[in-house]
Amino acid sequence: MDVPKTIKETQEGLLKKDFSAVDLVDEYLARIEKNKDLNAFITVTGENAYKQAKHFDDSNDSSGKDFLKDNPLAGVVVAHKDLFLTKGVRTTAGSKVLDSYVPAYSATVVRKLEDAGCIMLGKTNCDAWAHGSSGENSDFGPTKNPWNKDYVPGGSSSGSAVAVAKQMTLIATGTDTGGSVRLPANFCGVVGLKPTYGAVSRYGIVAMASSLDSVGHFGNSVEDVEKVFAVTRGEDGYDATVKTVTSDQYPVTSGKRKLRIGIPKEYFVEGLDREVEKAVLEATEVFKKKGAELVDVSLPHTKYAISVYYIIQPAEVSSNLGRYDGIRYGNDRASFGDEAKRRIMLGSYVLSAGYYDAYYLKAMKVRSKIIEDFDEVFEKVDAIVAPVSPTPPFKLGEKTSDPLKMYLADIYTVAANLAGIPGLSIPSGFNKAGLPLGFQLLGPRFSENTLFELGKIFEGKNVKRI
């Protein structure tokens, strides 16, 4: 059977009994098995999935449509990035340090999705500790691009993006510290949301860089990602950075006035691939045709974003990875891979006596300038349209020996994390080589509603699926 493409189709089919939840699990597990060579999953939880599916089918027999009211994601299959703690199910963070770690509790997002009726299929592959832009830093082997296996799927939430693209799951979770949801979404041709910093609880998710980490979602459509976010957002009492924002505080702007979209001139410079640039500009034309106003804007500190990010992020990484001592759980520090070692040392260096002011404090100050840039621009526009990556997916192995070159792939994504603003990565087509192209929408803090609205306007255009 063909699996349904959206949450709506899934739930309608289940309620009409065109198929059962067990049928769906059968089909998704078969697809996971068939696509094993893409290395998208680290752990598949088939037994658990059948248990949850049977529970749905039983409830569907007894309560029918009412079931969806209390369980808005009932029957929706999900795969979690292996950074999300799942009680009783091995969680590795893509690292050999945690290769046999079985958590005693689940992340808030995992629990919320389960409570909303989701069926978990397994845990997806990722760059170890979420350190990477290509998926090649996983200690469990690289994930492959679903459109061409010689290319990277983008990182670090690689397996989640690949699983959604190849319909090995309907939705998936990820984390975005410097682009780790938006970049793989872009390279795999799916929708990826990086919410506002503090919109979704990070409790129970392996921490990378705590002033930047945000928890995001993948789906085949903007509407699906919006539905998942509606469940995951809000305070849980376990993550003090979470702020509950009601939709009244940030209402949808549609119908009230013309939406204004900013095009930042600093993003369209040398180094930006021609086909990527064309795709982004074509997207702006779609918005213009649908009635939005395009405005040229400037983010003058853009060129410093990578430097600021690659000081603050490794500094926080070195602190967060300090807890892995191999005593309470996991293996000892000899099990860290190269990229983790590099970031831990870089972070220790910029925080160490004599260098703190020149690097870490300086970076926190330039971070303020980057935030100021965005705040000023958002006085004038509702959202910004930008490339996600300077290039389309690159070949496996192309950048692995040159970490700086790999870091520069994050040039268009890290600024959103530094500023704590939301980003929505949307696919728009393919380049001549048949690899996905797309763009991202960035908005003011807690403006996810506007981004969803714009995303749905764009989706009127038909996008090819696998």
Next chain:
Amino acid sequence: MGMGSLSKDDVLHVAKLAKLTLTEAEIEKFRKQLSEIISYISQLSEVDTRAVEPTSQTTGLTNVYRPDEVKSEKSLGQEEALSGTDQTHNGYFKVKAILEERSDK
């Protein structure tokens, strides 16, 4: 030492701070790679930040408090807390000795 150029001792120093053990080959590889990265990020020195406050929190939250109460449903039991290791003793984590016996006794 110029900005961005790390010596072997610098690498050993940060490795020690971070409790990482490196092989000789790793020391040279990381020395070169870290030097390149640090040389790149040193571009920040050209930004005028004299009147700028540093940012570490982006959504404007300051201290967030909750009552200091023990809630059993929010805590792990002893068995759960110890479930990640087989190195336990009488309900405690077992660690390697950190002190050595005196040699002058």
